[in-house]
Amino acid sequence: MNTTLFQSLPDAVSVYEVSPRDGLQNEAAAVSTYNKTRLVDALAESGLQRIEVTSFVSPRWIPQLSDADDLLKMVHRPPGATYSALCPNRQGLERALATGVEEIAVFLSVSEGHNKRNVNKSVAESLAGFRDVVQPALEHGLRVRAYLSTLWGCPYEGEVDPKRGVAITRQLFDMGCYQVSLGDTIGAGTPLQTKRILEMFLAEFPSERLAMHMHDTRGTALANVIVGLEMGIRTFDASVGGLGGCPYAPGAAGNLATEDLVYTLHAMGIQTGIDLDKLLEAGRVASAIVGRDLPGKVLRAGVRSLRR
Ligand code: MG
Numbered sequence: 001m002n003t004t005l006f007q008s009l010p011d012a013v014s015v016y017e018v019s020p021r022d023g024l025q026n027e028a029a030a031v032s033t034y035n036k037t038r039l040v041d042a043l044a045e046s047g048l049q050r051i052e053v054t055s056f057v058s059p060r061w062i063p064q065l066s067d068a069d070d071l072l073k074m075v076h077r078p079p080g081a082t083y084s085a086l087c088p089n090r091q092g093l094e095r096a097l098a099t100g101v102e103e104i105a106v107f108l109s110v111s112e113g114h115n116k117r118n119v120n121k122s123v124a125e126s127l128a129g130f131r132d133v134v135q136p137a138l139e140h141g142l143r144v145r146a147y148l149s150t151l152w153g154c155p156y157e158g159e160v161d162p163k164r165g166v167a168i169t170r171q172l173f174d175m176g177c178y179q180v181s182l183g184d185t186i187g188a189g190t191p192l193q194t195k196r197i198l199e200m201f202l203a204e205f206p207s208e209r210l211a212m213h214m215h216d217t218r219g220t221a222l223a224n225v226i227v228g229l230e231m232g233i234r235t236f237d238a239s240v241g242g243l244g245g246c247p248y249a250p251g252a253a254g255n256l257a258t259e260d261l262v263y264t265l266h267a268m269g270i271q272t273g274i275d276l277d278k279l280l281e282a283g284r285v286a287s288a289i290v291g292r293d294l295p296g297k298v299l300r301a302g303v304r305s306l307r308r
Pocket of ligand 1: 213
C-alpha cells in the first residue's frame with residue numbers, strides 16, 4: 001500500500017484571519033464600530049497574529065465597512081501582530097497610512113466577468129491601477145498582499161483557466177506583493193482540481209509566496225486545504241465561525257471557519273499559535289454581533305464533546 005500521505009507535514013502554519021473584513025462585508029446585519037472592536041480584540045486575544053481588520057474601499061461600495069478609520073484607531077494591537085486592510089486605490093492608501101496598519105491588500109479576479117461585476121474594471125485595468133497603490137505602499141514600509149479571486153470557478157463565466165491566474169500572479173509579484181492568496185470565491189473547488197491548480201502555481205512560484213482562501217459553500221474547503229498543506233502551502237485564510245455567507249447563494253456558507261481549520265491542524269500536530277478555546281470565544285462574539293448562529297462546525301459542536 002502506498003502511504004506517502006502526510007510524510008512531510010510542517011511544525012507550524014500561519015492562519016490569516018479575515019472575518020472582520022471578508023466576513024462582515026458579506027453580512028446583512030449592521031454592526032457597530034464598538035462591536036467590530038470587540039470581535040477584533042477577541043480574535044487577537046486568541047493568539048491570531050494576522051488579522052484583516054477592514055477595507056478602505058469607497059463607503060459607497062461597501063457601506064458596512066465605512067468606519068474603517070475609526071475601527072483601526074479603536075482596536076488594541078498586540079505587539080507582533082500584523083493588522084491589514086483592503087486598499088483598492090490611492091485614496092484608500094492615504095487613509096490606510098493615517099491609521100498605521102502594517103499591511104494592505106489589493107484584490108482582483110482571474111475571470112473578467114467577476115472582476116467587472118466586483119470593481120467595474122477589466123483585469124488589465126485592475127492591474128494597472130495597483131501601480132498607484134503597491135509601490136507607494138512599499139515606499140512607506142507597508143507589506144502588500146494580493147487576493148486572486150475566482151480561481152476555482154466564476155459565478156458568471158463558469159470554468160476558469162488557471163494559467164491566466166499564474167500569469168496574473170507573476171505580475172502581482174513583479175509589482176512587489178509579498179504573497180498572493182488564491183481564492184475559491186464560489187466555494188466550488190474539489191481536491192483533485194486543487195491539486196491540478198496548485199501544481200501549476202508551484203511550478204512557477206515558491207510555496208511560501210502563496211496562500212489559500214477557500215470557501216466552504218459546498219463543504220469542500222477543508223479538504224482542499226489539506227491538499228494544499230500536503231503540497232507545501234503554509235498560509236491559509238479563514239473566518240471565525242465561517243462569518244460571511246456566500247454572496248452568490250444566500251443562506252449558504254462562505255468562508256472556511258477558522259476554528260474548523262485550527263481544530264484539524266492541531267489534531268495533526270501542527271501549531272498555529274492560536275488558543276482554540278479563546279478562538280471559540282471569539283466565534284461566540286462574532287455570532288452575537290451579527291445576531292445569528294454561524295456555520296462553523298467546531299463552534300457548534302464544541303471541542304470536548306467526545307471526552308467522557
Ligand atoms: Mg472569502
